Amino acid sequence: MPVKDWLPAAALAAATDRKLKAGETLFRLGDKTAGLCEIIKGRVRLARVDRAGHETILHVAGPGDTIAEASLFSPAYHCDAIASTDAVVRTYPKQVVLDAFAREPKAAQAFAATLARQVMALRARVEQRNIRSARERIRHYLVLNAGADGRTVALRGTLKDLAAELGLTHEALYRALAALERTGDIERATGKIVLGSRKA
Amino acid sequence: MPVKDWLPAAALAAATDRKLKAGETLFRLGDKTAGLCEIIKGRVRLARVDRAGHETILHVAGPGDTIAEASLFSPAYHCDAIASTDAVVRTYPKQVVLDAFAREPKAAQAFAATLARQVMALRARVEQRNIRSARERIRHYLVLNAGADGRTVALRGTLKDLAAELGLTHEALYRALAALERTGDIERATGKIVLGSRKA
DNA sequence: CGGCGTTTTGAGAGAGCTCAACATCGGTGG
DNA sequence: CCACCGATGTTGAGCTCTCTCAAAACGCCG
Numbered sequence: 502m503p504v505k506d507w508l509p510a511a512a513l514a515a516a517t518d519r520k521l522k523a524g525e526t527l528f529r530l531g532d533k534t535a536g537l538c539e540i541i542k543g544r545v546r547l548a549r550v551d552r553a554g555h556e557t558i559l560h561v562a563g564p565g566d567t568i569a570e571a572s573l574f575s576p577a578y579h580c581d582a583i584a585s586t587d588a589v590v591r592t593y594p595k596q597v598v599l600d601a602f603a604r605e606p607k608a609a610q611a612f613a614a615t616l617a618r619q620v621m622a623l624r625a626r627v628e629q630r631n632i633r634s635a636r637e638r639i640r641h642y643l644v645l646n647a648g649a650d651g652r653t654v655a656l657r658g659t660l661k662d663l664a665a666e667l668g669l670t671h672e673a674l675y676r677a678l679a680a681l682e683r684t685g686d687i688e689r690a691t692g693k694i695v696l697g698s699r700k701a
Numbered sequence: 702m703p704v705k706d707w708l709p710a711a712a713l714a715a716a717t718d719r720k721l722k723a724g725e726t727l728f729r730l731g732d733k734t735a736g737l738c739e740i741i742k743g744r745v746r747l748a749r750v751d752r753a754g755h756e757t758i759l760h761v762a763g764p765g766d767t768i769a770e771a772s773l774f775s776p777a778y779h780c781d782a783i784a785s786t787d788a789v790v791r792t793y794p795k796q797v798v799l800d801a802f803a804r805e806p807k808a809a810q811a812f813a814a815t816l817a818r819q820v821m822a823l824r825a826r827v828e829q830r831n832i833r834s835a836r837e838r839i840r841h842y843l844v845l846n847a848g849a850d851g852r853t854v855a856l857r858g859t860l861k862d863l864a865a866e867l868g869l870t871h872e873a874l875y876r877a878l879a880a881l882e883r884t885g886d887i888e889r890a891t892g893k894i895v896l897g898s899r900k901a
Numbered sequence: 902c903g904g905c906g907t908t909t910t911g912a913g914a915g916a917g918c919t920c921a922a923c924a925t926c927g928g929t930g931g
Numbered sequence: 932c933c934a935c936c937g938a939t940g941t942t943g944a945g946c947t948c949t950c951t952c953a954a955a956a957c958g959c960c961g
Contacts, residue, residue: 549828551841557831559824571817579821602810609809610802616816617771621779623823624759628749630830631757631868633949635917641751659939668831673917675941833917835949861907873949875909 503565504539507611508593508601515597521545521584529581534572536595540564543588544657546666549580558666560622561585563657570616573598585658635669635677642667643687643696652696703765704739707811708793708801715797721745721784729781734772736795740764743788744857746866749780758866760822761785763857770816773798785858835869835877842867843887843896852896 505513518541521527527538527545538545540562547560547568559580562568572578573595584590602609625645632638646654656663664674678694681687688695705713718741721727727738727745738745740762747760747768759780762768772778773795802809825845832838846854856863864874878894881887888895 557828559827571820574814574817603806606803606806606809609806609813613809613813613816614774616813616820617774620771620816620819624780626827627759627830628757630827670918870950
């Protein structure tokens with residue numbers, strides 16, 4: 502549900518916008534939390550970097566999505582937020598949002614519903630990461646991200662970006678996609694992938 | 702936060718208890734949602750089974766923990782809940798809880814905070830699953846689950862259970878634990894593992 | 902004592918990661 | 932208009948590590 506549908510006007514008015522260049526950081530793990538963020542334009546990824554230097558992508562947010570929901574109840578961010586493209590991000594100050602929850606039960610409930618959806622999405626991602634086979638992991642992603650027709654997946658960003666989001670090396674992704682295409686499981690076009698009809 | 706600290710007395714009174722034998726199912730993916738569940742005794746795991754037949758453990762809940770929070774806003778469960786041990790589960794009917802949110806902003810906010818913690822825990826799990834090395838995945842788990850002293854991890858259940866929760870085969874877990882012990886990174890005792898002092 | 906599940910160790914195979922080389926595509930500047 | 936350049940896309944070869952299948956101690960409970 503869009504922010505403007507449940508956040509009181511007073512809270513909406515307290516927001517501030519910020520422009521980010523691709524690659525620029527919105528916030529980092531450990532930073533003091535500012536508030537709820539809504540992506541107005543572009544894409545922002547939430548990620549963590551492990552001590553081996555690898556980045557684990559936790560979520561990729563696009564226009565209309567909110568991030569840092571969990572941080573409303575936490576003094577510090579627990580992951581990094583980095584612009585994947587040039588982006589505009591709107592921030593609703595933490596205290597204003599929390600006040601809104603106290604006065605507007607509907608706002609709090611809508612927010613809880615948003616978090617509930619996040620929990621479901623994250624569980625899907627845990628399941629995805631548990632699949633070791635590149636082929637099956639990709640298929641899992643495609644099925645979950647298919648559009649209205651249930652077969653077409655629109656690609657956001659490059660294939661390299663997709664590889665990072667899937668937690669695969671780009672080489673493994675390229676090879677697996679080529680193999681899927683050879684076996685007729687998918688068809689590829691610029692900017693999209695279409696799932697074949699076989700259900701097996 | 703315990704359920705009884707934020708859920709109104711009326712909602713608490715509407716709960717029903719259910720006993721489960723180890724291995725028994727509380728609910729399955731696709732079942733109609735009943736309400737919010739609190740574990741009174743024992744352990745219940747949330748999991749999904751992929752089409753290869755592998756079970757991905759999403760969460761293991763113990764006494765005082767709640768599960769099925771996200772399902773309050775969904776008509777059907779999106780994963781399975783299975784008792785890992787003999788267990789007692791208390792269910793607060795969905796509508797009663799949702800009504801409580803509408804009347805008690807504090808309840809809704811406490812619930813949102815619970816969901817926020819879940820989101821953080823799930824992100825940690827995504828990060829964990831992104832680590833391919835058994836050794837590093839185990840270390841990641843141990844650090845995140847260390848007790849008050851920051852070094853001791855109490856084991857719930859068998860090592861085999863731990864392997865399943867970590868998404869490793871039990872053989873890989875045994876071998877990695879033996880290797881960690883040989884190199885002095887951990888010490889093992891019955892029911893617990895103690896991290897060594899080296900920070901590298 | 903017998904049986905069953907956990908814990909351990911062994912050997913082999915498969916699959917993704919790493920390093921490397923090359924092709925392709927856009928955008929920039931001469 | 933074309934050459935250059937960086938990033939993306941693609942393919943190759945070898946290595947490492949986990950998974951899988953197997954077998955054998957070990958521990959607990961009836």
